[in-house]
Amino acid sequence: MAEPTARLLDLTRSLRRVGRVATGVDRVELAYLAHLLTGDAPLYGVARTALGYVLLDRAGMQGFRDRLEGRVPWGRADLVSRLPRGRTAALTRAESDLRRMARGRCLPSGLPSLLARHLPPGFAYLNVGHSNLTDRVLGAVKKARGRITVLIHDVIPLEYPAYQRPGTVAPFRAKIDRVAAQADLIIYNSQDTRRRSEAQMRGRIPPAVVAHLGLDLPLPDDGELPPGLTPKSPYFVVVGTIEPRKNHDFLLDLWQQMGADAPLLLICGARGWNNRAVFDRLDQLPPDGPVREFSGLSDPGLAALVQGAAGMLFPSHAEGFGLPPAEALSLGSRVLCNDLPVLREVLGDKAVYAATTEPYSWIRTIEEWTASPPDPRPAKTFNAPTWAEHFKTVLKST
Template identity: 55%
Template sequence: MRKAPPARLLDITRVLRRAGRVWTGVDRVELAYLEALIADPVPAWGLARTPLGYILLDQEGLHALLGRLNGAVACAPPDILSRLQRGATDAARRMQSDARRLSVARCLPRGLAAMLRRRLPVGVAYLNTGHSNLSKRVLEAVRALPQSRIAVFVHDVIPLDYPQYQRAGTVAVFEQKMRRARAYADLLICNSADTLGRARAVMAHWGPVPQGIVAHLGTIPPAPEPAELPAGLPPEGPYFITVGTIEPRKNHALLLDIWDRLGPDAPQLLICGSRGWNNEAVFARLDALGAQARVREVSGLSDGALMALVQGAHGMLFPSHAEGFGMPAVEALQLGTPVMCSNMATFGEILAKKAVYIDDSTQDMWEETIIEWSKQSRDTLRVNDFEAPTWEAHFKIALSYT
């Protein structure tokens, strides 16, 4: 534990860029840090890289920006600079425009170090929780500030441990980010002991590893909103659900194999998530599903609609090959929905004895358990005593070191 710094500087580049999209787990972490830092007695600042350079927000600006990010305040129309930006969504253009309006300072890339020196106090603590803007320019500019400290949140090192599951070209980019984190960070914040151990093992090949701490993520699942579900959902009768991007490491192929074997008498399976990468065989199987298939691909739901499906399911299925934390599984247990997941260290650490663990290659055991659960009532299966990690506990640890 350390003495509190005179100010904290949170990098908010990721949430500005992703405004208007469904928030991912990493997005939610950055938003949780934004909310926590605004509420903390230590003054908070925000830094973001935009297509035109960097912007700096003070605590008042961050508070106003949070209202726009969580939908409490509507954004103004995009300014001319944002309208000229290519590739961004309208929501991102509006959010970046308002962020510029709320900022206390702006600069071109070459002016970053000077802007930070003028505005920030000696001993500021910089936090990067989303891996965006984790650049040499930013890290060196912060490091040049007197007595500054740098903390980087490492969500996982899956791209380095399992490169076969990644999109082309992304592994090298991720590795460079982790190399910079090792070289510049004073502290690594990890969501699990498993993540910290894996990060240390990877970084040890490159040189001395910074201090690391473990702070389990808090989880506050959105309230279920059945009224937001489209027609035909939830399905009649028992159904199972899996939530996450349809990518190779999530192992949707195992579930499709099981449902092929179960045939027309199978319970319904809802595959909820957008399509990812390197998964053409699974995409082809999903495209071939007929109207009477017992498997349904669902995407584009609101958070409330998705939580309504999770809450009503007979089980959440998580046959992943690798996970950093597994937030959907935690949210399912919070809603009382039982979880069947791969037998991996991360799940065991977070879910403890409240989930059913099956090896991700043992198809027969998955099938037998799914059949068994489908024959039971939803109330019989319900999980009533899961104690999820809290954000209060997370920040009690994380902010005592930053």
């Protein structure tokens, strides 16, 4: 494939998530933003706002990144951003700043003209955040004579619809159909994701490349943790949004079976959706009991907690990549996880695998690790995938 004349990175997800703790997909879009800004090739960013689209040049993208990472404060919300109702103050300020920094802007119907006016034919549109993959956007890129590259993180909504928010499965189905029909290239984060995604495609299967995601590990800092949180006795952590796919109820069952001898379990993550039974169980836990729930921890604080744990537990039903256990291994922590093909692909022989249909295997490993805490200066034997490797694979193809 010929070198693109310019690259256009979709930043819609990063815009919509302003003011929230970045999740795995968010961090991938931010990694692309950071990496592309280091190059010399012509670079632009596009984002969908409440009233239309904004187009950023390299300087505008750097300004957006500086604000996302806290080096520059967000400005005041303008009148246009305050007109639509039901949006957060953080989002209104962010949209206002993007309009102030924009190279160009338009109402939705004007997107094809906006792209054709500012980008040369043969540009590459990169969408790595699962957001803004609409007929309007993909059609506008084609009309402006651009190429479409999409990163698919997973197709879990199609494989496990019962785990999803109400009303989200059909739109995701339509999104995958659009990508299959119109993408010039698909990036997959694992061979397993490619296999599962192509199995869900109806008709055309676009050309593809597989590139494992890189890891951006914060420097662990237990000073970022709430006072008194760092446990003195061996403890375990589970990291991730508390939603059905992550299978927290399995761990709650294990701790109930272990009873009074159970070690401390720290559940770290925000509450998600479709999980009322688990939320009710968490609400009934005593504050000083063996299972405790925490949300909103900083990245350095969470890294310190993971690094000091007797092990990370990861009983997830399905993953596209599995960032939390990969990060835990990179921090030197032990990992016990569900026996999923994608986790074996990414983690190799550095994790311990046990099917969630075998709870006693989990209990036996937890008891063994409780009795033999890891070295406080863990040996990092896991060769984590890097962003340099990822972009070396991806950018020569787009």
